Amino acid sequence: MLRFLARRLFFGLLVLWTVSGAVFVLFFVAPHDPARLIAGRLATPQTLALVNHRLGLDRPLPEQYASFMGRLLHGDLGYSYYSSAPVRELLASRLPVTASLALGAAALWLLVGVGVGVAAARRPRSLVDRGGTVLVLAGLSMPTFLVGLLLIYFLFFRLHLLGFDLFPAGGYVPLTQDPAGWAQHLLLPWATLALVTAATYSRLTRGSMLEVLGEDYIRTARSKGLSESRVVYRHGLRSALTPVVTQLGVDLGTLLGGVIVTEQVFGLPGLGQLAWQSVTTQDLPVIMGIVLVASAFIVVANLLVDLGYALLDPRVRPA
Amino acid sequence: MTLTAPGQAAADAAAVLPGAVRGRGPWRLAWERLRRDPVAIASAATILLIAAAAVAAPAIAHAVGHGPDDQYHDIGLTTAGLPVGPSRQFLLGTDNLGRDLLVRIVYGARISLLVGVVATLLATVAGVVVGLLAGYLGGLVDLVLARFMDMVLSFPYLLLAIALVSVFGPSLTITVLVIAFFSWAAIGRVVRGQTLSIREKEYVEASWSVGSGAPRVMFVEILPNLLAPVLVLATLLVPTAIVFEATLSFLGLGVVPPTPTWGGMLSDSLNFYQVAWWFPLFPGLALLATTLAFNLLGDSVRDALDPTAGRAVAGKDR
Amino acid sequence: MAQRASGSGEVLLRLENVVKHFPVGHGIFPGRDTDAVRAVDGVSLEVHRGETLGLVGETGCGKSTLARCATRLHTLTAGRVIFDGHDISTLSRRQLRPYRRELQMIFQDPYGSLNPHRRVGSIIGDPLAVHGIAEGAARKRQVQELMELVGLNPEHYNRFPAEFSGGQRQRVGVARALALRPKLIVCDEPVSALDVSIRAQIINLLADLQQELDLTYVFISHDLSVVRQVSDRVAVMYLGRLAELAPAAELYRRPRHPYVAALLSAVPVPDPDLAERRERIILAGDVPSPINPPAGCRFHPRCPKARQRCVDEQPPLVPRGGDGADHPTACHFPLEPGDDLAHAHAGGDLPRMARSNP
Numbered sequence: 003m004l005r006f007l008a009r010r011l012f013f014g015l016l017v018l019w020t021v022s023g024a025v026f027v028l029f030f031v032a033p034h035d036p037a038r039l040i041a042g043r044l045a046t047p048q049t050l051a052l053v054n055h056r057l058g059l060d061r062p063l064p065e066q067y068a069s070f071m072g073r074l075l076h077g078d079l080g081y082s083y084y085s086s087a088p089v090r091e092l093l094a095s096r097l098p099v100t101a102s103l104a105l106g107a108a109a110l111w112l113l114v115g116v117g118v119g120v121a122a123a124r125r126p127r128s129l130v131d132r133g134g135t136v137l138v139l140a141g142l143s144m145p146t147f148l149v150g151l152l153l154i155y156f157l158f159f160r161l162h163l164l165g166f167d168l169f170p171a172g173g174y175v176p177l178t179q180d181p182a183g184w185a186q187h188l189l190l191p192w193a194t195l196a197l198v199t200a201a202t203y204s205r206l207t208r209g210s211m212l213e214v215l216g217e218d219y220i221r222t223a224r225s226k227g228l229s230e231s232r233v234v235y236r237h238g239l240r241s242a243l244t245p246v247v248t249q250l251g252v253d254l255g256t257l258l259g260g261v262i263v264t265e266q267v268f269g270l271p272g273l274g275q276l277a278w279q280s281v282t283t284q285d286l287p288v289i290m291g292i293v294l295v296a297s298a299f300i301v302v303a304n305l306l307v308d309l310g311y312a313l314l315d316p317r318v319r320p321a
Numbered sequence: 322m323t324l325t326a327p328g329q330a331a332a333d334a335a336a337v338l339p340g341a342v343r344g345r346g347p348w349r350l351a352w353e354r355l356r357r358d359p360v361a362i363a364s365a366a367t368i369l370l371i372a373a374a375a376v377a378a379p380a381i382a383h384a385v386g387h388g389p390d391d392q393y394h395d396i397g398l399t400t401a402g403l404p405v406g407p408s409r410q411f412l413l414g415t416d417n418l419g420r421d422l423l424v425r426i427v428y429g430a431r432i433s434l435l436v437g438v439v440a441t442l443l444a445t446v447a448g449v450v451v452g453l454l455a456g457y458l459g460g461l462v463d464l465v466l467a468r469f470m471d472m473v474l475s476f477p478y479l480l481l482a483i484a485l486v487s488v489f490g491p492s493l494t495i496t497v498l499v500i501a502f503f504s505w506a507a508i509g510r511v512v513r514g515q516t517l518s519i520r521e522k523e524y525v526e527a528s529w530s531v532g533s534g535a536p537r538v539m540f541v542e543i544l545p546n547l548l549a550p551v552l553v554l555a556t557l558l559v560p561t562a563i564v565f566e567a568t569l570s571f572l573g574l575g576v577v578p579p580t581p582t583w584g585g586m587l588s589d590s591l592n593f594y595q596v597a598w599w600f601p602l603f604p605g606l607a608l609l610a611t612t613l614a615f616n617l618l619g620d621s622v623r624d625a626l627d628p629t630a631g632r633a634v635a636g637k638d639r
Numbered sequence: 640m641a642q643r644a645s646g647s648g649e650v651l652l653r654l655e656n657v658v659k660h661f662p663v664g665h666g667i668f669p670g671r672d673t674d675a676v677r678a679v680d681g682v683s684l685e686v687h688r689g690e691t692l693g694l695v696g697e698t699g700c701g702k703s704t705l706a707r708c709a710t711r712l713h714t715l716t717a718g719r720v721i722f723d724g725h726d727i728s729t730l731s732r733r734q735l736r737p738y739r740r741e742l743q744m745i746f747q748d749p750y751g752s753l754n755p756h757r758r759v760g761s762i763i764g765d766p767l768a769v770h771g772i773a774e775g776a777a778r779k780r781q782v783q784e785l786m787e788l789v790g791l792n793p794e795h796y797n798r799f800p801a802e803f804s805g806g807q808r809q810r811v812g813v814a815r816a817l818a819l820r821p822k823l824i825v826c827d828e829p830v831s832a833l834d835v836s837i838r839a840q841i842i843n844l845l846a847d848l849q850q851e852l853d854l855t856y857v858f859i860s861h862d863l864s865v866v867r868q869v870s871d872r873v874a875v876m877y878l879g880r881l882a883e884l885a886p887a888a889e890l891y892r893r894p895r896h897p898y899v900a901a902l903l904s905a906v907p908v909p910d911p912d913l914a915e916r917r918e919r920i921i922l923a924g925d926v927p928s929p930i931n932p933p934a935g936c937r938f939h940p941r942c943p944k945a946r947q948r949c950v951d952e953q954p955p956l957v958p959r960g961g962d963g964a965d966h967p968t969a970c971h972f973p974l975e976p977g978d979d980l981a982h983a984h985a986g987g988d989l990p991r992m993a994r995s996n997p
Contacts, residue, residue, distance in 0.1 A: 017472055025484065139620070143612035145564040147571050148587065148605055155594055155601070252474060259479025263568060267591075278572065281483045289484060296477040346799045347756065523751040530712055531766045531815065532739035534732065545756035
């Protein structure tokens with residue numbers, strides 16, 4: 003078991019290293035000039051040279067990479083070109099926002115997606131199933147920002163006109179400060195992020211459950227006299243969840259994309275918004291920091307997914 | 322032991338299968354199923370309609386009399402400077418700069434369909450080739466390629482897409498390439514899996530025993546068996562590509578304005594939805610209709626090619 | 640086929656101590672294989688031109704693997720394969736290609752051995768395309784001639800395998816094997832997957848073709864009665880090695896190896912009276928795993944005549960007790976006339992502990 007974890011960890015670090023290298027190379031391959039962005043368009047060549055020197059951008063490439071890696075291993079992520087703030091602080095201040103958003107949405111889509119999927123599988127071709135299918139297909143087709151827009155329009159604007167201010171359309175309230183406010187402000191963002199993904203999961207669960215429920219061992223369980231819900235949840239769901247777990251691994255990877263868009267639409271000061279800003283200002287240290295955090299998150303998430311497999315399916319457990 | 326005359330077997334065959342029935346391969350059967358599926362017909366019709374509108378965009382602009390980038394400050398905006406609603410002059414209303422929304426939507430269809438289809442084609446070809454090679458050759462090649470595909474799939478793709486686009490500058494080519502780059506691995510992984518299992522089949526062995534080399538086995542024996550799942554995947558990949566492009570345009574990283582894109586229009590409408598409901602509605606509907614149609618079509622194609630997939634076992638329905 | 644004289648004596652295919660092991664790896668890093676499935680563990684055979692050599696054995700004895708070694712669909716772990724005087728043991732796939740014209744194979748599964756997405760005419764014409772023999776209309780004509788030859792309607796050229804019955808699909812497989820006019824065809828259980836009533840048709844077809852086209856067959860099956868019908872000589876395999884080899888009639892009349900005798904006693908006899916009177920030799924236990932076969936003679940844990948020597952020493956395949964050179968047996972204590980195995984017990988004289996059981 004340890005061997006298995008070690009191998010996955012090693013591979014994860016490899017990914018991190020590759021990704022960071024890729025970003026680094028990318029940044030230097032492309033035409034760029036953060037110095038000019040910082041110093042402003044009217045800066046004289048001397049000012050530019052000074053800024054370049056201060057940022058260390060006039061040193062040869064391998065040297066820059068080496069010093070960057072060296073600092074990284076000490077936990078120092080450098081300073082933002084744009085705001086001169088330490089990157090680590092920037093990331094730390096925004097992480098809770100993104101974490102709240104991402105994890106809450108994930109919980110929501112798993113609950114809703116799997117729940118709807120199981121319900122649909124239990125009553126194939128019924129109204130629940132067909133209605134669900136239509137909603138699911140509609141949901142699958144919508145980009146995240148469109149969902150956000152619709153939710154804002156109907157649940158915020160319309161209700162606001164009617165006098166109800168139930169669902170705020172922006173801003174973030176820290177959990178520690180006001181739990182109720184925290185949840186309230188995150189309701190629409192969670193729904194936005196979760197709705198589209200829930201559609202995928204309900205479809206996946208439905209298909210998987212249908213296959214599993216048709217197996218012989220389920221028939222045996224039923225004929226043993228077990229209650230239907232026990233058959234479905236205890237025996238059926240366990241095997242049916244395997245493809246769901248696979249999908250979860252993939253989706254955690256693509257989650258950052260949805261986060262960026264959602265934070266943009268709802269004005270949440272999270273990592274997504276920071277990512278967006280730092281890319282447009284070519285703020286390499288910040289970009290690098292975010293990419294590393296995101297990749298680390300993916301690696302950890304995939305590890306957890308693998309552990310999930312082992313939990314669900316004893317056959318998978320490494321000897 | 323009695324000898325069976327060669328003609329006897331043929332006569333037996335004629336008795337088993339009515340001679341009048343012409344050979345119908347698996348593709349022909351799938352096509353017939355598809356033809357009878359109302360959902361498939363409806364979605365295909367929708368796609369054709371949108372494609373036709375995209376192709377005829379200049380004609381439509383000419384017919385209505387407004388270009389996609391023409392700003393009509395006097396008749397296209399209210400006295401307060403806000404967009405004008407659907408009217409006889411502007412069938413779907415105007416945007417915040419007084420531009421004809423109908424014309425812009427139709428031109429936006431060009432971008433969406435072009436990017437969606439081309440990116441999907443590129444991704445499909447790349448995915449099939451890499452998946453075939455990895456699955457067939459095995460060994461070190463497979464190890465490297467499979468790991469590479471895993472890595473691509475686990476990249477935070479939107480972030481890197483943003484980085485790429487902002488570094489190289491937004492353009493149509495970059496958009497297509499970026500989307501293709503992040504889509505091919507999904508197809509590649511499936512193709513690899515299928516190839517691995519097909520490779521163990523006896524007819525592949527038979528092909529080797531006849532003297533076929535690797536290229537022949539890959540493209541004549543294995544590839545025909547891949548076409549069905551690849552077709553389904555590709556059809557379902559198109560809406561993903563379209564949504565990806567819309568998202569990039571929404572963030573301002575897609576095609577350069579003032580070229581109309583649905584994502585860009587939706588982004589502009591964010592500040593005006595309270596006073597101009599038509600502004601986000603029509604581009605949104607266009608986007609939704611297109612992606613929904615492709616998704617439904619992909620589903621129907623999947624059902625046509627394999628009617629047994631995803632159904633409860635017969636007899637278990639309540 | 641059993642009535643014909645056994646060929647001209649010229650050796651067309653020779654297998655020399657062929658060994659094929661499949662590694663079963665446990666380590667994380669590939670290459671660290673601890674165990675191996677010893678599918679074929681030292682088989683030597685000769686196939687004479689014009690004859691039909693039957694190869695019999697239970698499931699898992701390695702006969703299909705041996706077939707694939709002989710046709711070089713597998714790479715050999717050790718040993719040599721010499722076809723028509725040429726050593727093809729270590730040739731690459733490209734180097735093997737010209738030999739494929741002379742050495743062909745018919746496969747067992749009529750449903751799996753034809754690509755469902757290809758038309759039958761295209762499948763049969765494959766060999767012609769690969770070796771560049773004919774193109775276009777000429778190829779089609781040759782394929783249709785082949786179809787007629789095996790008893791298929793040439794007008795069904797464009798049909799898909801799904802539109803044919805099992806027996807017809809096997810005919811397609813035969814046509815494909817014949818396309819290049821080979822000298823030797825290895826038939827890997829060609830009728831096992833067919834209905835009994837169809838088997839006779841296919842066997843007759845193969846017999847006719849052998850006469851017409853001067854073919855040599857290696858006929859593999861687990862069905863003893865089928866093998867007896869078609870073979871000139873028969874070889875019996877057990878757990879990767881040959882147990883006995885003899886002309887067909889002699890093997891069935893006077894088997895030497897206890898395993899072969901037991902097999903033969905299990906063959907169903909049509910006459911109910913005869914069947915009742917016959918004593919069945921029941922072998923105890925299952926066939927051991929080829930990953931860890933018994934030491935010495937592989938059959939000793941189940942053999943009613945086993946003794947200590949059987950555990951210590953692997954018996955060579957040589958003629959025993961006055962038999963001719965064409966009837967070698969791999970047994971230390973072959974059957975003599977008068978031996979009664981039906982009432983002996985497994986393990987023979989060996990005490991339980993001395994037998995090496997996996």
